[in-house]
Structures are given as structure tokens and as C-alpha cells.
Amino acid sequence: MNWPDIERVPRSAVRAAVARRLFARAASRLSLEVELPDGVRPGTGPRIVLHRPDAFFHRVGAYGLIGLGEAYMAGDWDAPDLAGLLTEFASRVSTLVPPRLQWVRRWYARRSPDDGSISAARENIHRHYDLSNALFAAFLDETMTYSSALFEHDDTLADAQRRKIDRLLDLAGVRPGSRVLEIGTGWGELAIRAAARGARVTSITISEEQRKLALDRVAEAGYAGSVDVDLRDYREVEGVYDAIVSVEMIEAVGERYWPVFFESLDRALAPGGRIALQAITMPHDRMLATRTTYTWVQKYIFPGGLLPSVEAIESATALRVTGRFAFGPDYARTLRMWRERFERADVEALGFDGVFRRMWRFYLAYSEAGFRSGYLNVRQLLLERSA
Numbered sequence: 001m002n003w004p005d006i007e008r009v010p011r012s013a014v015r016a017a018v019a020r021r022l023f024a025r026a027a028s029r030l031s032l033e034v035e036l037p038d039g040v041r042p043g044t045g046p047r048i049v050l051h052r053p054d055a056f057f058h059r060v061g062a063y064g065l066i067g068l069g070e071a072y073m074a075g076d077w078d079a080p081d082l083a084g085l086l087t088e089f090a091s092r093v094s095t096l097v098p099p100r101l102q103w104v105r106r107w108y109a110r111r112s113p114d115d116g117s118i119s120a121a122r123e124n125i126h127r128h129y130d131l132s133n134a135l136f137a138a139f140l141d142e143t144m145t146y147s148s149a150l151f152e153h154d155d156t157l158a159d160a161q162r163r164k165i166d167r168l169l170d171l172a173g174v175r176p177g178s179r180v181l182e183i184g185t186g187w188g189e190l191a192i193r194a195a196a197r198g199a200r201v202t203s204i205t206i207s208e209e210q211r212k213l214a215l216d217r218v219a220e221a222g223y224a225g226s227v228d229v230d231l232r233d234y235r236e237v238e239g240v241y242d243a244i245v246s247v248e249m250i251e252a253v254g255e256r257y258w259p260v261f262f263e264s265l266d267r268a269l270a271p272g273g274r275i276a277l278q279a280i281t282m283p284h285d286r287m288l289a290t291r292t293t294y295t296w297v298q299k300y301i302f303p304g305g306l307l308p309s310v311e312a313i314e315s316a317t318a319l320r321v322t323g324r325f326a327f328g329p330d331y332a333r334t335l336r337m338w339r340e341r342f343e344r345a346d347v348e349a350l351g352f353d354g355v356f357r358r359m360w361r362f363y364l365a366y367s368e369a370g371f372r373s374g375y376l377n378v379r380q381l382l383l384e385r386s387a
Helices: 013-030 051-075 082-091 104-108 118-129 133-139 157-172 188-196 208-221 255-268 285-289 295-300 312-317 328-344 353-370
Strands: 032-036 038-039 047-049 179-183 201-206 226-233 241-247 269-281 318-325 375-385
Touching: 013 051, 013 082, 013 241, 013 269, 013 318, 051 295, 051 353, 082 353, 133 208, 133 328, 157 188, 157 201, 157 241, 157 269, 157 328, 157 375, 179 188, 188 201, 188 208, 188 226, 188 241, 201 208, 241 255, 255 312, 269 312, 285 312, 312 318, 312 375, 328 375
Parallel strands: 032 047, 179 201, 179 241, 201 226, 241 269
Antiparallel strands: 032 038, 269 375, 318 375
């Protein structure tokens, strides 16, 4: 695999000096234990190990949080408890940089591209979901569900995923004879469980790899006659449905296309129908402050898109949000379990190198930190037409 931005260390003495000072300030405020090549600076908080401090500060100084992630990918730094360390950062994300310096971010931060066109959406999905079905199978559970589970007590991950799906189907009112539209197939578990209720399911995806495995799983479960899995964008939906379900797909749509997304759902919804939407959300003020910023996650994991706030969802649609259920801590638990499974997986045998492993370790820990800190949440929302 080719990693040009990891192999090359950017050089800017001024920015590196600023990054060094800001890091020292953050380390002091968080009481981090900082391990350097020449010794350890004690603290009561999590430990960060700077293997190559010079490269670390040049990367962070040049690219901010993107540089922090790239420095981890390059092996410039480590942490015994990566998720715990990132949780500390996420908990203070709006205060670690002094207010008088926050304006500088607008000067050097790259703007996020907002191209949610059909062709761009297909390419974005291809870059993530078509990596390898075997890769996802290595850390997901038997249901192959790549979204937050909903736990009760000592649930296994698979039990908690089925609980989450069943709650969504209940929310949408899926019953025998229901015409169900699923936007974003994943690997087919929701479609299978909807069909098991006696529903007729049309599931759409723009991932060729997901569609192939979803069709196999649907057939193996005995529901090939009840489930269609179409390679189709949400803007290409045809027909009318009693229930529409979409799980953590709106995050990839892009702010400019949110109204188009909801118009497509509204057009496909039968009179009296219901929409159950599971979405990762962030506070509205943080969404407004960061919505144009190009992030490490966008560069390396999920190109395009934006996490919405509930307020943004409500303002983007004529549909009414009539039900809300938040379970952010369950996503932190889900991500921890995925990360533990990923660490045990032999991803190198699947053709992925050590930089890729560090990238995904950082991604899973970074995401877990967002939910552990409360910076992110996940919600199931019920949408209906106005009476």
C-alpha cells in the first residue's frame, strides 16, 4: 500500500514550535504522563509515548488533528491506553487550544469537500466498504452488523446487534405484509430480520461487495423470495413503502444533500408510513463549528459526509421527528469490542500492511473516545409526516 503523507514528514519550524507549546499546555492541563526518548515526565493521567518528538510536532504543527493521526500511523507516538488518552482529549476538545489562537484554525485548516453527487458517493463508499468483506468479518460478529449495538446486561455482541435491529423494526412498525425499504444494506442482517417478520423488503446499497455477500446471506437464511438487494443510490428509489429504515447512512450523505435525502424518503413513504433512522449525531454548536473542516476521518476512513445534529435533521426535512432514543454509551462498548477483535485479527494475511493496522486501531479508538466523552451520540429517530 502507498502512504506518501506518512512517509514524508512536513517541515515548518514555526508551526512545530507552536504545536510543541500547545502540546505542553494540553499535557499539563490533562496531567498526562509523557514518555520521551530522554525520560518520563510524570503525570496522573494517561501516558503518551513520543518515539520521535521532532516528527510528531512537525506533523501536528502542519496539519493539526490530521497530523496527530498521521503521526500515530507513522509510529511517531503510542499510548498504552489509546482510547483512554483520546477520550481525555475529546472531553476537552473545545478548551485545549486557547481562544485567542482558535482563529488560526480557519487560516490553515483545509475545507472539507461537500460532493455528495451519485458518482462521488459511489467512490466514497467503494473506498471504505469495498475494502474487503473478509476484513470486516474479522472484527464484526456473526450478524456482520457495522453500526452501534444496543446492550442489555451480559448480551453478546450478536445479541445486542439483533436487539438494536429489532427495536428499529418495531419503531418503523414492520409486521407481516409490510413493504419495507432499507437504505444502506450493510451485509443483510436487517433485511433478513424484517423478512422473518413476514415483510417484503427492498434493500439498496451502492457497495458491490456488500451486495454480493448480503445476497448470499439472504439466500442462506431462506428469504431470497422476500428480499431484493439492489445496487442503487437513495436518489434512484422507486416504489412506495409502508416502512423505511436506514442505519447510520445519513452520515455519508453530506450537508448539501440532506434535504434531497429526506425528500427521497418522503416521496417513497406510503400514507401513514413510518421512517426509523439510526444516526450518529453531534451537538449542533460543534457541528456548525466543524462542518467545513477536512478531518483525519474524512481523509483516511470515510471520505465525504458529515455527522448531523438532531437540529440539523429537523431543519432539513418537512417530516416530523416524533420519537428519539439515544444510546451513545452502547456505541462506545460496541467500538471497544470491535477494537479488541481487530487486534486479534491477522489483517496482514488479508493483504493489509502495518500502517493500515495502526490507521484502523486509531480510527476505532478515536471513535470510541468520541462516544465515551459524550462528544458524539447515536440515536434512533422516528420520522412521520405532519398530520
